Structure formats: structure tokens, C-alpha cells
Amino acid sequence: MSPQPAPVTFEHLRDGLGTGVPAPRVSWRLPDGWARQDAYELEIDRGAGAVHRTGRTPGAAQILVPWPGGPLRSRERASVRVRVWPDADGDPSAWSEARTVEAGLLHDDDWTAVPVGPAWTQAPGTDRRPARVRKEFRLERPVAGARLYVTAHGLYEAEINGRRVGDDILSPGWTVYGERLRYRTYDVTAHLAEGPNVIGAWLADGWYRGRIGFDGGYRDLYGTDQSLIAQLEVTHPDGSTTVVATDDTWRAGAGPILFTGLYEGETFDARLHDRAWCTSRYTPDPGSWTAVAVASRDPRTLVAPTGPPVRCTQEVAPVSVTAKADGRYLLDFGQNLVGRLRIRVDGPEGTTVTLRHAEVLQDGELATRPLREAVSTDVYTLHGGGRQTWEPRFTLHGFRYAELSGWPGEPEPGSVVARVYHTDMRRTGWFECSDPLVDRLHENVVWSMRGNFVDLPTDCPQRDERLGWTGDIQVFAPTASFLYDCSGMLDSWLTDVATEQLPDGTVPWYVPVIPGGPQWTPIKPGAAWGDVAALTPWVLYQRFGDLELLRRHFPMGRAWVDLVARLAGESRLWDTGDQLGDWLDPLAPPDDPAASRTDRHLVATAYFARSARHVEWSARELGHAGLAQEYGRLADEVAEAFRNAYVGPDGRMTSDTPTAYSMALCFGLLRDDQRTRAGDRLADLVRADDARIATGFVGTPLICDALTATGHLDVAYRLLTQTECPSWLYPVTMGATTVWERWDSLRPDGTLNPGGMTSFNHYALGAVADWLHRVVAGLEPAAPGCRALRFRPRPGGGITWARARHETPYGTAAVSWEQTPDGLRAQITVPEGCTAVVELPGRPPVSVGPGEHHSSSSMTSASAAPAPG
Secondary structure, X not given: OOOOXXXXXXXXXXXXXXXXXXXXXXXXXXXXXXXOOOEEEEEEEOOOOOEEEOOOEEOOOOOOEOOOXXXXXXXXXXXXXXXXXXXXXXXXXXXXXXXXXXXXXXXXXXXXXXXXXXXXXXXXXXXXXXXXXXXXXXEOOOOOEEEEEXXXXXXXXXXXXXXXXXXOEOOOOOOOOOOOEEOEEEEOHHHOOOEEEEEEEEEEOHHHHOOEOOOOOEOOOOOOOOEEEEEEEEEOOOOOEEEEEOOOOOEEEEOOEEEEEOOOEEXXXXXXXXXXXXXXXXXXXXXXXXXXXXXXXXXXXXXXXXXXXXXXXEXXXXXXXXXXXXXXXXXXXXXXXXXXXXXXXXXXXXXXXXXXXXXXXXXXXXXXXXXXXXXOEEEEEOOOOOOEXXXXXXXXXXXXXXXXXXXXXXXXXXXXXXXXXXXXXXXXXXXXXXXXXXXXXXXHHHHHHHHHEEOEEOOOOOOOOOOOEHHHHHHHHHHHHHHEOOXXXXXXXXXXXXXXXXXXXXXXXXXXXXXXXXXXXXXXXXXXXXXXXXXXXXXXXXXXXXXXXXXXXXXXXXXXXXXXXXXXXXXXXXXXXXXXXXXXOOOOOOOOOOOOOOOHHHHHHHHHHHHHHHHHHHHXXXXXXXXXXXXXXXXXXXXXXXXXXXXXXXXXXXXXXXXXXXXXXXXXXXXXXXXXXXXXXXXXXXXXXXXXXXXXXXXXXXXHHHHHHOOOXXXXXXXXXXXXXXXXXXXXXXXXXXXXXXXXOEOOOXXXXXXXXXXXXXXXXXHHHHHHHHXXXXXXXXXXXXXXXXXXXXXXXXXXXXXXXXXXXXXXXXXXXXXXXXXXXXXXXXXXXXXXXXXXXXXXOEEEOOEEXXXXXXXXXXXXOOOOO
């Protein structure tokens, strides 16, 4: 048989069910072993004989190809397949396996559902008991198909006839609810049958009206109701439909969850739970279910998701269980993770089991001070009917350790497991090397990304914060987009950034915006954080090749740069306003993390130049030549002002710090004659500090690249492999399994950093993983979407082998190299349809096409940089 392309995909989604795009773009991968595509043909089968074929369409496009037919109507399904030609004269491939795309509810008049929830009195601003809602109905005809379109003011878990709908949690996630509320589409055909049926949902406050934020938190930020919005549409064999939508005929009742909160945890009394509550077998107690309250929602604000939901992706068993003298049990899961415990327990009715969580131990007990006001405690009361299984529904915890109290008897193997939850992105990047400490560092970066990509990119997953800080993801986006396909998730979040952007162009510190005390409220412009508007869309465009994503977010980045231009004025120096500078410089005092050694206004002006340059590049890619020239001139002017203000005649900078030199070098702010001196001075500073880290959030992602680019690869490796505090590997030597917020979150003497802001799961300082991928392993994108690649390993630091693999939009790219007695030997994999340049130490660059390639260099030319002394 002729080879087939891989099945098509739609937009940035794994499947096409419920797309909110009427003309979804289509992507595919070439058949294995094919070097190129000369032409393609798409076939769209819309049913009832309506088949559209594009015919042979010349061109190499295969990623996010525009929808070739008329737009989909709401609920419409289409089957799509593709075939490709390798050259002008050859035969086409076989058709790919067909994939189905189905539109969601695309128009506001598609919705008849209204928000419904409990009608009983609930005091705003308090801890309120969550409700369940249900509806009994009959289907008079057999079921041919059924879709449930559902969202909530708060959180929901839906059931039909006693069966859970979907496997996602914390839906609909957190967006700027007043402007955008995501709904999900579920295929529930198998849940229904002719005759009596019941639909219901568990509800919770979530981010909508639950407590969120620091300094005590804030409640009811988006509303005071707790409501479900659900529309069940059933299609019968005769083509007729039955619609069951939330309205005033639904009923509400209190469930067995006494309280649940994202920070606080969940309290569940199994004695109050009838498992048949959402079935036709259930006979409710008189008065236990009452009329619902009907709220309001503009259906124009209901949108389909562009990324995957939060799901359980792994289960972790404890590596040790320690009995305490007072009957408590301390569990160590061996990994700092984000999720919750599932317990299987048997005991007398009324027995209460309490589960507490923490990231670290202090003196053999849970260290809860870093959690601040996040209680992180789950409580389960047994019903006494034999062994029972329970897991909280509407909370998450960041923890490695858990404490059980009240457990009847002794926990048996398998009775407690940690379930890991995060946005269910597709893993796309891997790295390994010969140094086990560097390997563990990279694994820590992966775990921190997993724990902080929970519907939005958060700063930490355990304490009373968990906000979408803009600066953190701005520095981490290159690493994130290598490790996971986060395109759809971050596209959605950037949409909220644009929504929260002020009319003058100010970008908030975190998105969605909540009150945050005098330092964060009212919103003020801040360098490195606000620059997410210009920098992150460009990173996503480079990694995923989505020009439309860049186009959507271009106005946001441009407005940000225009604002900073007004603030800087004719001087082109942004030397006013509040700035965080090189946040969490290791010498900053614990109570003042913004007190860095680097001039905050130097940082601000450098980022001004950086973002102006990115707006220039973006404008050029989008075909706005005039704008590109305008912002190019602006970037040049800012760079010149930066040099005049912050760089002396001898090449020394007014802030003689590693961060200052790293920014100037990596942001292209120096003249050619200044770069060598700046690189030499940077290397001298690192050596003088015995290769200990002297940078914070701003300088840390840049310093290894700055050293590498100026001929100091050996010094970069010394930084990487340093194990004394502060360094990347110091936490690894202290047993860290995630990246810490502070370089010394746990001090060498085993005590916790006294700062009130001490997290053991922050990804920002893990941005060095991008350097591991590009320099240590040597796998680097060279064109948008990785259509062109550069393989350029630069060994050093005593590392004798390394390998990396990345699932690009076109297929697998990989590099594996090792030092041998004869030199360096490398194996390269280039995806179908892509090109690459291979550059081994001491050898000229070589252009290669798709496939497997083997290359080597001599002992002399491949000699590694010196190992740290």
C-alpha cells in the first residue's frame, strides 16, 4: 500500500469535538520517510453526499492550513482527510485516516440554557456549602447521538444516570469571566437511553466566588451565585431532537460536600451521600430538593476552549509511610507534585480521616508556614458500609508529604495514592545527559511546569496565591514550548491578558486580575512582566508556526510598547515608576525581593528595547512594512539611549552586575566593539563569585546564553554545574524534586527561608532548561514552527553525552551525541518536510534534509570546554 500521511488535526486541539472555530485550520504530518511535499489535496465530507475536494493544491503547507470549504454551522460535523504528492510528477500518497471535526455552539442564539443554582440564603463573603442540581426527564424515542454543552459560574462535575461525564476537573477553568466563560462539549450518547433519565451536577465556588489571592484573599470577585449552565441535545434516529437545558424546572439540594475551596481543601461526609442521587432509582427525602434560583448570563460570552482541560495524568504511590506515636501517619511520595489523594478506607460509621499536605518537612513534621493561609486539609467522614474510595473533587494541593490522622487501623499498601493533575498538554520535549544532577534539574523543571500549568500558567501551586504572573511565563515560555504543546492553553491565557490590558496599554502583573494590596493594585506598568504582551506571542509563533496567533496578539504588544514609549519620552529611557527589577536576586533580603543589585531602570529600559524589537519583527512577519520600520527605529533609539546612559567608555556598565551584562548582550544593546569587553567582564564577575548564581528572575534565563555567545562556554558550564548555594544544582543536592522560588528556599542548615514568599515549586528559575536543550544537547529551532532546525551541540562541564528529542509540528526532531576516544559522535533526526544545519565542534556547518544522519568530529576539534575546577 502507498504510505499515508498522519491523520489531520484541527487548530491546536487533540480532537475536533466542540470546536469554537467555524473554519478550523488543518494540520498533518507527511508519511514516514518522505522528504518533502510538493502538493496536497484535502477532502471534506459533510455527510449526505456533500463532499468537497480541493483538488491538487501546489505547495508545501501542512501546518494550520486554512479551512478550504464553507464554514461549519453550529453542531455540524465533517470528516476530513488528506493526501500528498512528493513531487510534480509522482503519484500521490494514500489518503490519510479520516478525522471528524464538529462545531460547538457558535452563536449566542444557539443557547437556551440559563444559569441555575441553589435558591436558599447564602451570606456573601463566607464559606458556603456547595450545592448539587438535577433534572429528571423522559426520552420518548431511541437515542442516536447526544451532546452536552456545559459550563458554570464556579466549578462543575456533571453526571447523567449516575455516570460521570468527562474526566476533566476544575472546569470550566479560570478566565476573565465577565468577558469569556468557556464551555465544554461532551459526547454523552452512551449515557442515555429511551425512557426515564436524570442529569445532574456537583457545583463548587472555584475561582468564581471562592477565596482567591493573598493577604487573606477575596471572595465573590465575579458574582455571588453558584450556578450550572447546561444544554443537553439528544438526536433521535428520525432526525428529531430533544433539548434539556437548565431552567427553572431544575431542582437544587445540598450534597455531602460540606465545604470545598481551592486553598482550603474539601470536607466530605459520606453519610450524607446517596450514590443513586442522579438516577431514576433515587427517591429524594421530602424537602431535600428545592426550586432553583435562575441567574443571568450573556450567551455571547460563552466560548469554546482552545486547549485541553485539567486531568489526572499520573498516579504516585508513597515511597514511605511513617507511624507517629499519637496515631498519625506521615507519607512521603518522593516527589513534590500537584494533585490530591485518593484513599481506600474501611472503618466504623462516623470515623473522620483528616489529610494534611505540605511540600517539605521541618523537624520531622509538615512545614505549613510556606502555605501561608492555604489550609490544604481534606476531611472525610466514613459512612460505615465497608471499604469506600474517596478523592476530593474541587481542590488541588501542592505537596510531597501528607499526614493522615484518624485513620482506622494501619494504612495498607495501595490504600493511599497521590493523583497528579495539570492541564493535559501533549508532552513534546525530552532531555538527558551524563550528569545525574543536571538530569534531575531538568526533571525538576518538568515537574514544576506540570504543577503550575493548571488551566493558566501560575506562579506556585501550593500557597494562597496561584496567580497567572506575567513575568514568570514571559521568561519561561521558550522552555515551556519545548517541553509541552502549550500553544492552545497560552493562546487562551494571552487572550485574557489582552482583555485585562488597560486602555493606556498597561499590562497587569498577573492575569486574571484580582485585588492584591497596594503593591499590585491599582495596576501599574512594570518591565519584564508587562513585556509578556510583546515577547510571548513571538515565542509561540516561532515554536508552533501559528501566524494567526501572532496576528491576534499583535495589537496587545504594540499597545504595550506605545505606552512605554510615552513613559520614556524623548530620552527613550524608562527611568520612572515602580519596577520589580531583577526580582529575587539572591542577595536581596528575604523581605524585599525587588532589592536587586541591578538598577531597576536599566532593566526597564533594556526590556523597552527588547519589546520594541519584537514588535518590529512581528510587524514584518504580518506584512506591516511601515510599522516594522517605525518600531525598528524606536528599538534602535532605545538601544542607543541605553548605551549612553548605562555603558561607560571602557565597556563597564553602571550596574556592574551579571544581570546587566547578560541583558545587554542577549538583547542586542551593545555595539560590536563593546560585546567582547562585556562578555569578558561578565565572565570575570562569575569567576570572582566562584560561579555562584548572582541573578534573579530577569538575569537567570539569559546568563548562560550571554556567556556562550561571547566565547565563555566554560564559564557557563561552571555556573550550570555549581552545587554550592546559590546555584541551580544546590536545590538538587538538598533533595529538591521541583524548582524553588528562591535559590535558598531551604537553607544549607536545613531551615526554611524566613521570607513570607517561599515556594518550593516555581518554574521561573528553571528557564535555564532552554539552554540545556539548545546548547548542551544542541537542538534549536531555526524557523517558525521548527520547519528549519539547527543542531549545534557544545559540550562542556565534564558532560560526556547528551540527547534531546522534540515533537515539532512536522514530526520528531532529535539529537544524541557522545564523547568517544576518537572525538565526538552524533546522531541527528530531521522530521519529514524539514531542513536542518548540523554544526559539530570544529567542523563547518552542513545542510541536511529529513531522515537520520550520523556525524562525527575529531578529538582535537571536539574537545570539550574544561570541566569546573
